[in-house]
Amino acid sequence: MLRDGATILHADLDAFYASVEQRDNPRLRGLPVIVGGGVALSCSYEARAFGVRGGMGAGQWRKLCPGAVVVSPRISAYSEASKAVFEVFDDTTPLVEGISIDEAFLDVGGLRRVSGTPIEIAARLRAAVRAKVDLPITVGVARTKFLAKVASGVGKPDGLLVVEPDEELAFLHPLPVERLWGVGPVTSRKLRDRGIDTVGQVAGLAQESLVAMLGGHWGRHLHALAHNRDPRPVTVGRRRRSIGAQHALGFAPAGKDLASIEATLFGLVDRVARRMRSAGRVGRTVVLRLRFDDSSRATRSHTLPRATSHTETIAVAASRLLAAAQPMIEQQGITLVGVAVANLDRDGAVQLRLPFNRHTGGELDAALDDVRERFGSASVTRAALLGRRAAFSPPMLPD
DNA sequence: TCTGGGGTCCTAGGACCC
């Protein structure tokens, strides 16, 4: 989608959790703040000046910044702040695509008459977040989502960076490859090992070379991004596709017999099922996640015949997966257990083989009745039946 | 003394269907 001008905003709160803590406790302002216990969930820019980064373990950040103030996370305070910030987003434009708790894309392309230029809108948005929620936020403005995201990253902290259409490649090409959204440690190493350090160098490669290096999808994707081709529109109302919970067990061998692990797993299942029900979601695929002493991971999954948010049903499936994984657990030593339910709201995807075909269409109504009888208040369409597949919504299971 | 908890998307093979 090529636009006339830079009309996509990427709004990203700066050091979100740490900023909320500094907002709520003035004594933390100006200090290196780390949110989290063992691992830094978030850290203030003062801490970043020492080299501390989100995701770092305690051993590492203590060495880098011994004087850091450590604060326990207050998740409810963050989600409240997030809600308030998204209200500002929603007041700005109806086209808001939330990416995470602290960032979103906004399309302000159609608002010039009503609200002014994208730059004016972005400046007002930053001011409104300051005034109403008292948090610093950086906004990147560009013609594509990808470039807006890069711009906010470069513009941080507490900044506003606009990339006009005629400056795009001049802005993009000198940047290091890690700035490309989707280039992580593995891809970065593959590129740098071949002497490719900048986005411009990526753009100089033939697409086939990138595909050979990184595989079909990433090769084509990166090639497009390096040339600033990103047709993805800002999408409203994207729903979560899985809901999960996990728990690190640590390296100590205590409490790692199968019964204890199962008890932990059931606690996680309970949490997940509650979250699903309060969100009004049902899912079909139960996924067991495991991590082992050597940091390797494994997942085992089972797809249920019908979508559910019923605690027992999910627990039984999870328990079976755990039992099947027992040899692996004993052999490799487990350090993390998790459960997720995926295939959310795909309950309509259940397919039924029916004992008739196109040539026996006269029996359609009988088959329809049969399916309805077997699955209660099922919504079955004639079209679905003609394809010899019945899509239906099973009734919600009682909890 | 390399690690938290929550997610997304893509790949690839096998089974099965039309």
Next chain:
DNA sequence: TCTGGGGTCCTAGGACCC
């Protein structure tokens, strides 16, 4: 009855993001 092209679903793993 056999073959083949085209497609979906399921499972497992990998990379990446905040």
